[in-house]
Amino acid sequence: xxxxxxxxxxxxxxxxxxxxxxxxxxxxxxxxxxxxxxxxxxxxxxxxxxxxxxxxxxxxxxxxxxxxxxxxxxxxxxxxxxxxxxxxxxxxxxxxxxxxxxxxxxxxxxxxxxxxxxxxxxxxxxxxxxxxxxxxxxxxxxxxxxxxxxxxxxxxxxxxxxxxxxxxxxxxxxxxxxxxxxxxxxxxxxxxxxxxxxxxxxxxxxxxxxxxxxxxxxxxxxxxxxxxxxxxxxxxxxxxxxxxxxxxxxxxxxxxxxxxxxxxxxxxxxxxxxxxxxxxxxxxxxxxxxxxxxxxxxxxxxxxxxxxxxxxxxxxxxxxxxxxxxxxxxxxxxxxxxxxxxxxxxxxxxxxxxxxxxxxxxxxxxxxxxxxxxxxxxxxxxxxxxxxxxxxxxxxxxxxxxxxxxxxxxxxxxxxxxxxxxxxxxxxxxxxx
Amino acid sequence: xxxxxxxxxxxxxxxxxxxxxxxxxxxxxxxxxxxxxxxxxxxxxxxxxxxxxxxxxxxxxxxxxxxxxxxxxxxxxxxxxxxxxxxxxxxxxxxxxxxxxxxxxxxxxxxxxxxxxxxxxxxxxxxxxxxxxxxxxxxxxxxxxxxxxxxxxxxxxxxxxxxxxxxxxxxxxxxxxxxxxxxxxxxxxxxxxxxxxxxxxxxxxxxxxxxxxxxxxxxxxxxxxxxxxxxxxxxxxxxxxxxxxxxxxxxxxxxxxxxxxxxxxxxxxxxxxxxxxxxxxxxxxxxxxxxxxxxxxxxxxxxxxxxxxxxxxxxxxxxxxxxxxxxxxxxxxxxxxxxxxxxxxxxxxxxxxxxxxxxxxxxxxxxxxxxxxxxxxxxxxxxxxxxxxxxxxxxxxxxxxxxxxxxxxxxxxxxxxxxxxxxxxxxxxxxxx
Numbered sequence: 001x002x003x004x005x006x007x008x009x010x011x012x013x014x015x016x017x018x019x020x021x022x023x024x025x026x027x028x029x030x031x032x033x034x035x036x037x038x039x040x041x042x043x044x045x046x047x048x049x050x051x052x053x054x055x056x057x058x059x060x061x062x063x064x065x066x067x068x069x070x071x072x073x074x075x076x077x078x079x080x081x082x083x084x085x086x087x088x089x090x091x092x093x094x095x096x097x098x099x100x101x102x103x104x105x106x107x108x109x110x111x112x113x114x115x116x117x118x119x120x121x122x123x124x125x126x127x128x129x130x131x132x133x134x135x136x137x138x139x140x141x142x143x144x145x146x147x148x149x150x151x152x153x154x155x156x157x158x159x160x161x162x163x164x165x166x167x168x169x170x171x172x173x174x175x176x177x178x179x180x181x182x183x184x185x186x187x188x189x190x191x192x193x194x195x196x197x198x199x200x201x202x203x204x205x206x207x208x209x210x211x212x213x214x215x216x217x218x219x220x221x222x223x224x225x226x227x228x229x230x231x232x233x234x235x236x237x238x239x240x241x242x243x244x245x246x247x248x249x250x251x252x253x254x255x256x257x258x259x260x261x262x263x264x265x266x267x268x269x270x271x272x273x274x275x276x277x278x279x280x281x282x283x284x285x286x287x288x289x290x291x292x293x294x295x296x297x298x299x300x301x302x303x304x305x306x307x308x309x310x311x312x313x314x315x316x317x318x319x320x321x322x323x324x325x326x327x328x329x330x331x332x333x334x335x336x337x338x339x340x341x342x343x344x345x346x347x348x349x350x351x352x353x354x355x356x357x358x359x360x361x362x363x364x365x366x367x368x369x370x371x372x373x374x375x376x377x378x379x380x381x382x383x384x385x386x387x388x389x390x391x392x393x394x395x396x397x398x399x400x401x402x403x404x405x406x407x408x409x410x411x412x413x414x415x416x417x418x419x420x421x422x423x424x425x426x427x428x429x430x431x432x433x
Numbered sequence: 434x435x436x437x438x439x440x441x442x443x444x445x446x447x448x449x450x451x452x453x454x455x456x457x458x459x460x461x462x463x464x465x466x467x468x469x470x471x472x473x474x475x476x477x478x479x480x481x482x483x484x485x486x487x488x489x490x491x492x493x494x495x496x497x498x499x500x501x502x503x504x505x506x507x508x509x510x511x512x513x514x515x516x517x518x519x520x521x522x523x524x525x526x527x528x529x530x531x532x533x534x535x536x537x538x539x540x541x542x543x544x545x546x547x548x549x550x551x552x553x554x555x556x557x558x559x560x561x562x563x564x565x566x567x568x569x570x571x572x573x574x575x576x577x578x579x580x581x582x583x584x585x586x587x588x589x590x591x592x593x594x595x596x597x598x599x600x601x602x603x604x605x606x607x608x609x610x611x612x613x614x615x616x617x618x619x620x621x622x623x624x625x626x627x628x629x630x631x632x633x634x635x636x637x638x639x640x641x642x643x644x645x646x647x648x649x650x651x652x653x654x655x656x657x658x659x660x661x662x663x664x665x666x667x668x669x670x671x672x673x674x675x676x677x678x679x680x681x682x683x684x685x686x687x688x689x690x691x692x693x694x695x696x697x698x699x700x701x702x703x704x705x706x707x708x709x710x711x712x713x714x715x716x717x718x719x720x721x722x723x724x725x726x727x728x729x730x731x732x733x734x735x736x737x738x739x740x741x742x743x744x745x746x747x748x749x750x751x752x753x754x755x756x757x758x759x760x761x762x763x764x765x766x767x768x769x770x771x772x773x774x775x776x777x778x779x780x781x782x783x784x785x786x787x788x789x790x791x792x793x794x795x796x797x798x799x800x801x802x803x804x805x806x807x808x809x810x811x812x813x814x815x816x817x818x819x820x821x822x823x824x825x826x827x828x829x830x831x832x833x834x835x836x837x838x839x840x841x842x843x844x845x846x847x848x849x850x851x852x853x854x855x856x857x858x859x860x861x862x863x864x865x866x
Binding site for chain 1: 449493494504505508509512517519527531553
């Protein structure tokens with residue numbers, strides 16, 4: 001007996017057969033006595049098909065209209081799912097973002113949730129019915145339809161779970177949970193049973209696609225327990241919570257939590273080959289230069305990830321600044337930096353799109369110097385050169401050549417004893433929106 | 434310089450190319466200085482495809498969910514159309530029924546409009562922008578999405594035109610206007626230049642599909658001039674108004690109106706083969722019997738069209754009652770009448786689905802006895818038997834054998850001098866929803 005928010009991605013509702021399968025699962029959860037709220041994405045490739053249609057009309061569709069177009073996708077999946085559940089004898093009602101009270105700002109295409117007022121969802125639950133809510137969408141103060149951007153449905157689910165005070169937010173996907181590495185790269189990767197919000201944030205930021213970064217941030221802020229699990233099995237997946245304690249089983253022995261919190265616990269290895277690196281060579285080493293540089297970069301619209309600054313090898317009084325950013329932003333950023341070359345007075349600009357980033361995530365890293373030593377040692381033994389290093393409390397990231405990234409993931413995964421003893425083959429895929 | 438509401442059906446926005454063509458037309462109207470509001474249906478077969486999807490899930494989808502599903506269609510077409518117009522340099526915004534203020538009752542699948550509060554459409558026009566509104570849909574007081582049923586988009590257009598005080602409501606279709614008969618049957622049929630609401634009502638009720646009956650009723654009540662015209666040409670179509678006077682040209686000579694109003698003016702010949710006939714034989718001829726009979730019929734959900742009562746030929750003190758109704762309602766109605774056979778005390782029940790109905794529509798019929806004589810004479814000369822007759826102020830309808838209906842249409846069309854002297858081939862088709 002719990003209030004459960006379940007989120008199903010596009011691949012889980014790709015056709016009528018899949019929708020019926022998901023409906024059965026939802027009906028069973030309801031019949032087991034749970035109050036069930038379901039957040040659903042558009043069916044399979046619907047979103048891409050709608051984008052193609054828009055592309056046939058114009059290369060630059062107005063964002064407000066694009067939002068209206070794309071939200072048709074969830075309207076279709078949510079009503080079909082409500083029909084399928086009703087057919088199984090369990091009453092269900094579907095709600096758009098507007099009807100479910102998902103209030104956002106007016107930034108079309110990547111709106112932020114400003115409030116969740118789920119009156120109608122509450123009412124529906126009180127009548128013993130299942131509430132289906134369209135993922136990815138909301139409504140602005142001016143009653144315009146908005147979309148939340150990438151990972152939007154995960155975020156809808158977590159926001160609703162927070163707004164409703166749900167016991168757990170279940171993210172259903174086509175893999176068994178969060179893994180110690182991408183199983184397509186490290187075949188011996190293991191499912192992680194439990195991970196903290198912070199570690200999950202680092203994993204998501206490091207390239208793990210199973211759960212949207214934004215949804216994790218939201219879950220952390222509102223302390224929503226998230227359960228990432230497979231829609232194809234009833235196995236327990238990965239619990240994402242504030243501590244290693246079990247939020248669902250408050251009777252778990254406290255000693256267990258303590259033990260777990262003492263040692264460094266490696267959650268996993270994430271990797272990302274979607275970034276490029278830009279190095280600004282010979283920046284005059286005086287106050288305000290870095291600030292001016294990143295003002296220019298921000299002005300070009302680039303979303304910076306790692307930043308590293310070193311004293312320049314060749315000249316004195318100068319420094320080299322490197323940073324990573326999405327491939328798609330490289331061109332505009334190089335152009336923007338070119339334009340201020342004289343003003344800033346740097347010597348040269350280098351860009352490199354053949355890099356890969358590996359992130360080792362876990363608790364207790366900073367207080368265990370052995371961790372970074374073991375990481376760098378493993379890469380050295382595998383003959384992999386490190387080009388950049390960046391660290392946080394619970395993460396160490398290194399940049400390598402792109403074509404060495406997979407080897408690096410496997411070497412580090414093994415070095416930290418993460419390899420599964422079972423060796424089962426798992427299919428790993430990113431979640432949709 | 435006028436406020437124009439334009440409605441485009443599904444065939445006019447069937448694909449990206451058609452949408453661009455329609456957008457061009459709308460942009461031209463706006464550039465000519467008009468305030469333009471566009472009502473749009475779902476693209477081509479979208480509605481049928483969505484219905485098929487629902488059919489794969491369940492044979493009896495909950496009506497509320499079916500409405501949410503189907504309204505995804507207009508959401509797609511309206512946003513694409515807004516994009517296409519914007520691309521041409523004319524600003525356009527699309528609105529759902531809810532956003533456009535189309536308030537309805539809560540009868541899902543065939544909601545009635547209770548109010549039109551088009552604040553946002555007004556605002557959009559005031560900014561010099563084109564407002565695109567989803568046809569066929571509205572919102573109930575409880576903020577649930579509703580659909581208006583068959584002919585819904587025509588009704589949306591007329592209701593908006595009334596609510597905005599538009600100068601004209603243009604219904605764009607794939608034919609040149611309303612014809613004196615279905616050109617697929619009577620190849621010599623001519624386009625009607627002008628017709629009154631009442632005549633258009635009779636033509637629509639008699640089977641003409643170019644304009645939805647409901648939209649005509651709405652237009653008549655709120656005196657909205659309706660212009661039925663082709664989306665493939667700029668030719669003037671058929672004007673549907675309160676009188677034969679020209680609402681767009683108030684300087685037309687009054688004498689012309691007077692002349693036109695004196696003689697019987699035949700608007701056209703409509704036909705309908707979608708009905709069946711039920712005859713209740715030997716009903717006791719005492720007060721209240723007909724009332725009880727049609728109570729039972731209404732209880733079975735049948736929408737009765739013609740009713741004819743005659744003294745029964747065989748027995749005295751008894752009467753035969755015949756009525757026509759949609760094919761689809763026949764089975765349920767026969768079953769309902771069977772159940773009250775003893776109570777009412779009738780002798781037999783006959784049903785016949787091989788009937789056709791022909792309606793001659795025009796002004797001044799009742800005061801010109803020659804009209805019915807000429808109609809019956811034309812049918813006699815063509816060897817066609819008349820099974821039922823029903824008349825109104827401006828219509829005479831007869832029921833014939835279904836397989837004689839086309840011959841009947843041609844014979845009557847010729848007898849009343851409606852045949853075109855040009856003999857151009859016209860393609861005639863019903864409008865969508």
